[in-house]
Amino acid sequence: MKELHVYNSYSRAKEKFEPLVPGHVGMYVCGPTVSGESHLGHARPYITFDLVYRYLTHLGYKVRYVRNITDAGHFEEEGREAEDKISKKAVIEKLEPMELVQKYTNLFHWAMDQFNTVPPSIEPTATGHIVEQIGMIQELIRQGYAYEINGSVYFDVRKYAEGHDYGKLSGRVIDEMLETTRELEGQDEKRNKADFALWKAAPPEHIMRWNSPWGEGFPGWHIECSAMATKYLGKQFDIHGGGMDLQFPHHESEIAQSTICNHTPPVRYWMHNNMITINGRKMGKSYNNVIRLTELFRGDHPELEKAYSPMTVRFFILQTHYRSTLDFGNEALQAAEKGLKRLMEAYEWLQKQPAADDAATVTPDNELEEKVTTLLASFADNMNDDFGTARVLASMFELVPVINGIKDKAIAPGTLSVATFTKLQQELKLWVEDIFGLRPETAADNDKLQGVMQVLINIRKDARARKDWGTSDAIRNQLAAIGIQLKDEKDGGMAWTIA
């Protein structure tokens, strides 16, 4: 596709992307709740939307990317143990709530940096926008779509549904929701089961609390995103992203609140990434398979056979379309690790080549020229089709043998024209690093290690010159044992990589 099309969860169809304001894109992505350490589930949406952000930027849009931090802690469903997750844990750990929030926010930022995601333009916190949230709730009450009871405020879903399409995004049928007979304790405050909280009166033991027109309490979960998105992106904006699990009730509620408050549907394009599974099962506390990112990078979890690097995970995620479920299995992860290594080694070699040292007289091979040109051009086409990262990576892999062929001289110098070779270098740099955010992970940027390796390589070269295979093999094998791989190259050189 020549122009960007995105799949809109709201219409359930791919639509041509046209921003509200030409040249500018407003994008809101639901951020993490920082009541605990980031886990594997966080990797997918933020890497997915990092690609969206990078690609939109590449297309020339000025993108304002807003991703919140939910640090106020929201309550469980009424009737179950209503409690603020953050305040509960704070008591256990004997920490100030905000201290805990800060700790997990820092960890989240660290993990996102490991994944090489670009920080959002604005990262607003829920606690920093209590005023805006209260203002929005007041407006909802003023318009008669919210009601106060016992110091809490609820959104009147039944009334909203009379004039609006409540449930369209998530495919719910409003009547069924209202008629559901499942009785839950503590439901009595709400007029209808489908109503959701905008503000909750805080019980005495609740640590996080703010003054409001309705007494001391804390905001409902859904209102923060509506308030902050409105503040920073306007009453209507282009893209709202998040995990599929947020479609209901979170995003459905956002639509309802914002539509009433701002008299316009808030979002043009809803984008939802699909979920991940761990070795075929949903990741969840009950399965005991929630893998924290720190555990993932260290390989420190029963589900993991080994550690997987942040770039391996990033690459792995991008190898699948964002709307498909993705299973984190060891075999698949290891396949991704090896594939990424091959890709990046070819890429790094290519980037090190002088721009144009091609004085050879071989006639450029038209077939090869065409192949390279076509593959490079396909990158954008595939991205324009709802961010087809998997197909872009597949095309990159088709270029790997070309690059290695040039490297090994299997493809005669000059077979590819200077212009195309240069284009290959430049385009791959743009796509691999700038758009896909894949960066080399070699730990070889240590001068002293470089020096030591050079000493060993020199000794081994001498040994080989004397046909002293014993010494030569000993050096190679012992290095391999500690995870450093030596490769003899065709021209007599030696390269090494850390496995």
Add this chain to the structure above:
RNA sequence: GGUACCAUGGCCGAGUGGCUAGGCAGAGGUCUGCAAAACCUCGUACAGCAGUUCGAAUCUGCUUGGUACCUCCA
């Protein structure tokens, strides 16, 4: 129970009507002192049944199996 979605070769995973993605693993070969790496060649897959069509992995129906959401969750 309700509502969606999915079922592709050993594993993962693109692909929406004809032009056999890609990765990993595996087999053979080239190269190499031997390896490794790299490169070349090889797999004719699309849950089952029925139907639509000149033609289906791709459309329709049914069957079976799976997953997700409905509840804090990315």
